[in-house]
Amino acid sequence: MNVPFFDIGLTHAAIAGELDAAWRATLDGRQFILGERVAAFESEFAAYCAAGHGIGVANGLDALTLILEGLSIGAGDEVLVPAHTFIATWLGVTRTGARPVAIDCLASTGNVDPALVRAAITDRTKALIAVHLYGVPADMAPLQALAAQHNFHLIEDAAQAHGASYRGHKVGSLGTAAGFSFYPTKNLGALGDGGAVVTHDAALAKRIRLLRNYGSEKKYEHQIAGCNSRLDELQAAILSVKLRRLDDLNADRCRIAARYMRALSGLPGLDLPAVTEGSEPVWHLFPVRHAARDRLAEALTAAGVQTMVHYPVPPHLQPAYAALGYGAGQFPVAERIARTTLSLPVWPGLADAQIDHVCGVIRQTLAQPSRREARG
DSSP, X not given: OOBOSOOXXXXXXXXXXXXXXXXXXXXXXXXXXXXXXXXXHHHHHHHHTTOSEEEEESOHHHXXXXXXXXXXOOTTOEEEEESSSOTHHHHHHHTTTOEEEEEOBOTTTSSBOHHHHXXXXXXXXXXXXXXXXXXXXXXXXXXXXXXXXXXXXXXXXXXTOTTOEETTEETTSSSSEEEEEOOTTSSSOOSSOOEEEEESOHHHHHHHHHHHBTXXXXXXXXXXXXXXXXXXXXXXXXXXXXXXXXXXXXXXHHHHHHHHHHHHTTOTTOBOOOOOTTEEOOOSOEEEEOTTHHHHHHHHHHTTBXXXXXXXXXXXXXXXXXXXXXXTTSSHHHHHHHHHEEEEOOOTTOOHHHHHHHXXXXXXXXXXXXXXXXXX
């Protein structure tokens, strides 16, 4: 049986007529940059996130960077970041000239450990970026309390968590601002790169709108030094179509995750993903952990199942951040997650038979001793 890691075909087939209509309407409209379709999607997505303002940008990395720049965070400032995350979280910080300060993670969810944040706060701390990793919200209440107590901004990296909620509130509404990615494999994916910022802060939203468009509100008049980071009209039109079905697609991801949980529970040495108390995840990824991760991946590949290893080298051990002076062993939880995590297929439309095949291969593989164990 063939089980691809990701297949968007079923989702697109179900809305092919609407996608075609969106494409045609954009062509016929003859406006392709910052037109009515971008404005409509910005409003729709902000409302979906229960945030007051939405700003479409070119990608998720730009979303984080522009939030920080919009808050005037830069050289000499520090931004707290999880030690386990995709490197874009850190890149958004260093692009502004600020310094990323790593915090180790919870072994349960892989999200930042709130208990470790307080010790990392200095008089240079201007923000903390909380990543809702894999589509599982971070534990935001203690982070919100620390941000209020120490007067720094709490920023959400929600690139993997479109539609997730924490204690009844949608991600994107839980901090100063949130950055989203619409990369095609995301829960809400475009047909290319795309991103957005959502925020309750009208002044911040206005500044980010200027920054994304050369620092200009009126053509050829530039109030500040900005950049070119704009969501285009075609992607906005496609995203508006997909947004209407996001909750249904997320529900299907939850169906798949629940079936994995039931079938894989109790297997020796296999850690299943945990969920932050009071949250409703949307399972952008379904990561399992095992000390024999590579052996498990090889067995699944041989059985026709595609898997992925997400973030095998934490940012603090990447050559790009060698100058920060972090070393191996400094963030043991993040490093253990990097060594042991394997992501299983979890795309909308994945059939029960395919899920059962994945689980059967895992059970069979873990029931067999490794070569080292067989040699005694």
